[in-house]
Amino acid sequence: MRLVQNMCTIAEYPQAGSASGDGCSGGSSGRPRLIKIAVVGASGVGKTALVVRFLTKRFIGDYERNAGNLYSRQIQIDGEMLAIQVQDTPGIQIHEHSLDCNEQLNRCIRWADAVVIVFSITDYKSYELLSHLHQQVRQLHPGNRVPVVVVANKADLLHIKEVEPQNGLQLANMLGCTFYEVSVSENYNDVFNAFHVLCKEVSKQQITSTPEKRRTSLIPRPKSPNMQDLKRRFKQALSAKVRTVTSV
Numbered sequence: 318m319r320l321v322q323n324m325c326t327i328a329e330y331p332q333a334g335s336a337s338g339d340g341c342s343g344g345s346s347g348r349p350r351l352i353k354i355a356v357v358g359a360s361g362v363g364k365t366a367l368v369v370r371f372l373t374k375r376f377i378g379d380y381e382r383n384a385g386n387l388y389s390r391q392i393q394i395d396g397e398m399l400a401i402q403v404q405d406t407p408g409i410q411i412h413e414h415s416l417d418c419n420e421q422l423n424r425c426i427r428w429a430d431a432v433v434i435v436f437s438i439t440d441y442k443s444y445e446l447l448s449h450l451h452q453q454v455r456q457l458h459p460g461n462r463v464p465v466v467v468v469a470n471k472a473d474l475l476h477i478k479e480v481e482p483q484n485g486l487q488l489a490n491m492l493g494c495t496f497y498e499v500s501v502s503e504n505y506n507d508v509f510n511a512f513h514v515l516c517k518e519v520s521k522q523q524i525t526s527t528p529e530k531r532r533t534s535l536i537p538r539p540k541s542p543n544m545q546d547l548k549r550r551f552k553q554a555l556s557a558k559v560r561t562v563t564s565v
């Protein structure tokens with residue numbers, strides 16, 4: 318990717334959040350809490366453009382094919398400074414009836430606290446991929462409701478649309494995801510709002526789940542059987558048996 322300013326890749330970025338890397342510390346260490354977002358979708362839907370727009374406010378029309386870069390930015394949400402890491406992922410290849418999710422993509426999804434699934438309204442196949450990707454996210458985060466936002470991009474290209482925006486909204490609702498129709502090229506605010514909503518959701522989850530985790534770890538473990546007691550009872554049982562045998 319070219320011409321990216323005001324951003325740094327993970328290699329340059331100081332590890333925000335936690336040493337444990339669970340993205341939930343901060344607070345006590347004085348560092349901003351870390352929120353990790355993966356952006357996934359078919360090739361050419363505008364994933365890189367979306368990420369760059371969010372991070373720099375700029376639309377840069379021409380990118381090299383993405384190999385999966387990680388970017389970061391700090392934003393303030395509800396008065397709290399958060400460190401956001403955004404993982405741009407390589408475009409997914411669509412096969413006949415299956416999703417070709419390689420290990421790199423799966424790793425990104427597992428790593429993320431939240432996922433943005435992007436499709437383009439000018440590419441029906443990218444829309445069809447949506448439910449497969451959503452399923453993949455749920456499979457890779459079993460028992461954990463990772464927030465997912467569906468972004469229908471290229472809203473400025475209505476004259477060549479292949480997907481009715483209404484269909485995107487309906488499907489997103491069915492999947493329980495927030496939906497945003499955006500034009501990365503023409504509108505920064507919608508892009509920002511999509512990420513903002515997602516960050517808020519993750520932030521809320523982190524805040525509510527952290528004390529829960531702590532409480533769970535404080536619940537006493539069931540005691541292991543007391544060996545002395547077991548031995549005593551065993552001896553008692555044995556001597557009772559011996560008495561029975563002797564008395565016969």
Ligand SMILES: Nc1nc2c(ncn2[C@@H]2O[C@H](COP(=O)(O)OP(=O)(O)OP(=O)(O)O)[C@@H](O)[C@H]2O)c(=O)[nH]1
Pocket residue numbers: 359360361362363364365366367377378379380381382383384406407408409470471472473474499500501502503
């Ligand atoms: N008209 C229009 N073009 C867009 C918009 N967003 C992205 N594009 C263009 O779509 C093309 C693909 O954008 P990318 O951001 O490279 O798409 P990608 O999903 O990252 O593609 P891969 O790297 O192949 O996965 C580029 O030519 C962008 O300029 C948009 O909102 N409107």
